[in-house]
Amino acid sequence: MKKLMLGNEAVARGLFEAGCRFVSSYPGTPSTEITETAAEYDEIYAEWAPNEKVAAESAFGACVEGARSFTAMKHVGLNVATDLVFTASYTGVNAGFVIAVADDQGMHSSQNEQDSRHYAASAKLPMLEPSDSAECIDYVKLAYELSEEYDTPVFLRLSTRVSHSQSLVELGERTEIPVKPYVKNPAKYVMSPANAMRRHPAVEARTLRLLELANSDKINKVIRGGTKIGVIASGIAYDYAREALGDQASYLKLGMLFPLPTDLIREFAASVDKLYVIEELDPIIETHVRALGIACQGKELFSLIGEYTVTDIRAKLLGVPGDPVYAAEDVPVRPPVLCPGCPHRGLFYVLNKLKVSVSGDIGCYTLGAAAPLSAMDTTIDMGASISMLHGRIKANPASAKTTVAVIGDSTFIHSGLTGLINVAYNNSPATVIIADNSITGMTGHQPNPATGVTIKNQQTNAVNLEEAVRACGVRRVRVVDPYDTEALETILREELAAEEPSVVISRHPCALLKSVKRGKPLTIDADKCRRCRMCMRIGCPALSFETGHASIDASLCVGCGLCKSLCKFDCIG
Amino acid sequence: MLNIMIVGVGGQGSLLASRILGSLFISEGLDVKLSEVHGMAQRGGSVVTYIRAGENIASPLIPTGECDVIISFEKIEAARYLPWLKKNGMIVVNDQKISPLSVLTGAAEYPDDILDKIEKKGVKLIAFDALGAAAEAGSERAANVALLGAASREIGFSREAWENAIRSTVKPAFVELNLNAFEIGYQHS
Numbered sequence: 001m002k003k004l005m006l007g008n009e010a011v012a013r014g015l016f017e018a019g020c021r022f023v024s025s026y027p028g029t030p031s032t033e034i035t036e037t038a039a040e041y042d043e044i045y046a047e048w049a050p051n052e053k054v055a056a057e058s059a060f061g062a063c064v065e066g067a068r069s070f071t072a073m074k075h076v077g078l079n080v081a082t083d084l085v086f087t088a089s090y091t092g093v094n095a096g097f098v099i100a101v102a103d104d105q106g107m108h109s110s111q112n113e114q115d116s117r118h119y120a121a122s123a124k125l126p127m128l129e130p131s132d133s134a135e136c137i138d139y140v141k142l143a144y145e146l147s148e149e150y151d152t153p154v155f156l157r158l159s160t161r162v163s164h165s166q167s168l169v170e171l172g173e174r175t176e177i178p179v180k181p182y183v184k185n186p187a188k189y190v191m192s193p194a195n196a197m198r199r200h201p202a203v204e205a206r207t208l209r210l211l212e213l214a215n216s217d218k219i220n221k222v223i224r225g226g227t228k229i230g231v232i233a234s235g236i237a238y239d240y241a242r243e244a245l246g247d248q249a250s251y252l253k254l255g256m257l258f259p260l261p262t263d264l265i266r267e268f269a270a271s272v273d274k275l276y277v278i279e280e281l282d283p284i285i286e287t288h289v290r291a292l293g294i295a296c297q298g299k300e301l302f303s304l305i306g307e308y309t310v311t312d313i314r315a316k317l318l319g320v321p322g323d324p325v326y327a328a329e330d331v332p333v334r335p336p337v338l339c340p341g342c343p344h345r346g347l348f349y350v351l352n353k354l355k356v357s358v359s360g361d362i363g364c365y366t367l368g369a370a371a372p373l374s375a376m377d378t379t380i381d382m383g384a385s386i387s388m389l390h391g392r393i394k395a396n397p398a399s400a401k402t403t404v405a406v407i408g409d410s411t412f413i414h415s416g417l418t419g420l421i422n423v424a425y426n427n428s429p430a431t432v433i434i435a436d437n438s439i440t441g442m443t444g445h446q447p448n449p450a451t452g453v454t455i456k457n458q459q460t461n462a463v464n465l466e467e468a469v470r471a472c473g474v475r476r477v478r479v480v481d482p483y484d485t486e487a488l489e490t491i492l493r494e495e496l497a498a499e500e501p502s503v504v505i506s507r508h509p510c511a512l513l514k515s516v517k518r519g520k521p522l523t524i525d526a527d528k529c530r531r532c533r534m535c536m537r538i539g540c541p542a543l544s545f546e547t548g549h550a551s552i553d554a555s556l557c558v559g560c561g562l563c564k565s566l567c568k569f570d571c572i573g
Numbered sequence: 574m575l576n577i578m579i580v581g582v583g584g585q586g587s588l589l590a591s592r593i594l595g596s597l598f599i600s601e602g603l604d605v606k607l608s609e610v611h612g613m614a615q616r617g618g619s620v621v622t623y624i625r626a627g628e629n630i631a632s633p634l635i636p637t638g639e640c641d642v643i644i645s646f647e648k649i650e651a652a653r654y655l656p657w658l659k660k661n662g663m664i665v666v667n668d669q670k671i672s673p674l675s676v677l678t679g680a681a682e683y684p685d686d687i688l689d690k691i692e693k694k695g696v697k698l699i700a701f702d703a704l705g706a707a708a709e710a711g712s713e714r715a716a717n718v719a720l721l722g723a724a725s726r727e728i729g730f731s732r733e734a735w736e737n738a739i740r741s742t743v744k745p746a747f748v749e750l751n752l753n754a755f756e757i758g759y760q761h762s
């Protein structure tokens with residue numbers, strides 16, 4: 001029976017059916033649900049790792065030991081994992097090893113829109129790209145076959161619109177693949193220069209063998225339609241092109257993005273009048289086609305930036321205007337905001353009040369950059385808050401009194417610890433705030449090593465943040481509840497004044513956690529309200545000033561009391 | 574091809590409505606694709622789910638000017654996605670106002686007459702208090718099913734097919750509640 005399935009759930013289904021035994025990942029939109037769903041299959045061991053590098057290395061260890069293994073990450077997560085990836089390309093595998101990387105064209109939930117296909121070419125690893133959920137299942141199975149047949153890790157490239165779209169799939173049975181025996185083989189797995197020198201030719205030979213596969217019709221497919229327009233596309237861009245042009249065009253649908261075919265492209269190009277390459281982000285296929293000496297149109301028509309649309313493809317290739325029937329109404333924008341009761345709100349309120357410069361990081365708390373809290377100066381990558389603060393203080397020692405780092409608990413475990421060791425070791429009097437909401441919030445409530453709970457909701461060993469911070473060499477460690485803004489402010493003033501590294505753990509669980517009880521909604525006594533707007537400084541979605549005085553939306557308020565603690569006229573209760 | 578969008582504010586929960594629609598379309602033997610928003614926008618931002626049913630659907634997203642029915646959980650969200658509506662398309666909207674932060678702080682104004690403006694463009698509009706309708710049926714949580722009920726006449730299919738889709742999607746304990754909410758919504762169409 002056919003079933004609707006999210007692309008990410010279908011990848012997990014593919015893992016189940018392909019006999020995968022080991023999954024290790026770090027959450028990252030739009031890849032997160034793959035690992036969450038994999039954890040629901042008892043046949044698969046699944047875990048959250050502290051970061052993508054650890055996850056990829058753990059999965060690769062399982063592969064070397066003989067189990068089909070897997071890791072998933074978002075595009076920027078691959079930047080963290082590549083140290084393993086580039087050399088695992090040389091060693092090859094024992095059992096199959098698949099690395100899923102989900103790009104985020106349009107930056108729905110990311111800090112850049114880098115194109116992961118570059119990594120496949122530079123690490124010389126085959127990369128498959130499905131267009132819908134059915135292909136997600138098929139390509140995972142195919143990836144394992146290729147991985148074992150060609151002795152290589154295999155990339156599975158996804159994108160937001162494939163990962164987070166549902167389409168129909170047919171479910172298959174699981175093929176049990178026994179764990180292969182592990183055989184010691186230093187020439188293959190000890191990548192000393194001498195051994196690596198002997199492995200490199202194997203990589204180049206493998207790419208040539210994969211090129212033969214690329215030129216066959218096993219993965220890359222020609223779909224014949226009209227011959228006036230020929231389109232080369234893959235993944236979600238193929239879906240858009242297919243809908244825009246239908247049978248008016250012929251298509252070369254690339255299921256494999258590295259290596260790219262040669263003869264197949266030549267044959268296809270010769271069979272159509274005009275050739276277009278439709279690929280979101282960088283002109284990777286287009287550059288390859290041009291290098292073959294074949295004329296095509298790509299980026300002179302379509303953008304390097306953001307997502308494509310059916311309407312735009314139709315307009316550019318068929319000249320069909322895409323004007324909407326009803327023009328947009330000018331309505332206020334609705335960007336995401338910190339939730340009512342969010343513990344980060346008190347922290348950013350105090351940071352704003354202290355007028356400090358905030359070296360920020362990646363997570364829900366990045367929303368602290370928005371008005372009216374406006375308490376974040378930089379957000380770059382996972383862990384950069386602490387390391388960048390260190391650099392700022394060394395460049396300008398006086399900034400130690402006016403600058404802090406803010407990093408979440410999960411991000412601190414991911415990449416903050418090493419930055420903090422640098423702060424302690426090279427002794428900058430930095431003030432580092434760990435915004436500990438006891439969960440990985442932005443990606444949808446995944447447990448992390450500081451929570452003491454596994455992906456399967458079982459109790460486990462927990463990182464004690466206070467002890468970890470002290471073990472890094474930091475002597476000044478303070479813990480405070482950010483709902484208590486007075487105490488938080490006092491502590492921050494003391495730590496900013498201190499002449500040595502300090503860590504302030506701002507600890508209160510995420511208001512959305514099921515274990516956190518919602519308080520009774522607060523109300524405002526309109527007669528007492530002096531319209532000072534003090535409560536409006538915290539940017540709470542439950543508070544408004546639309547009626548000429550402060551009022552609270554009882555359906556949103558969780559009774560955290562932050563506004564009440566700020567009101568000087570005692571009108572909130 | 575049938576194109577439906579469910580729009581609203583992150584956290585309002587459109588999941589049940591889109592699952593019921595998916596189940597309905599599958600039981601009618603149609604191809605279905607559906608696109609959702611996860612991640613950052615769920616934190617109180619504007620969110621949209623695209624649902625498409627027909628034969629061999631390629632793109633999971635609905636092009637502008639091609640949406641048959643927009644189901645909106647909030648008033649200005651209905652207006653935000655107007656360019657997606659096709660000529661003579663319908664908007665079914667929960668008559669609820671959720672102010673974005675810029676309005677709450679006084680930096681922007683909420684256009685209280687937004688539904689009138691939409692109607693003046695000649696758009697077919699059904700607006701009602703879906704939370705109230707759901708509360709009448711037994712729980713505000715069934716508001717999305719009340720909206721579905723109001724949209725069901727425009728979307729088509731037999732009443733039996735809709736009821737079966739609800740039965741096969743919601744937990745047995747909540748079937749009656751949701752069927753009631755659906756019926757109250759239907760009365761608004």
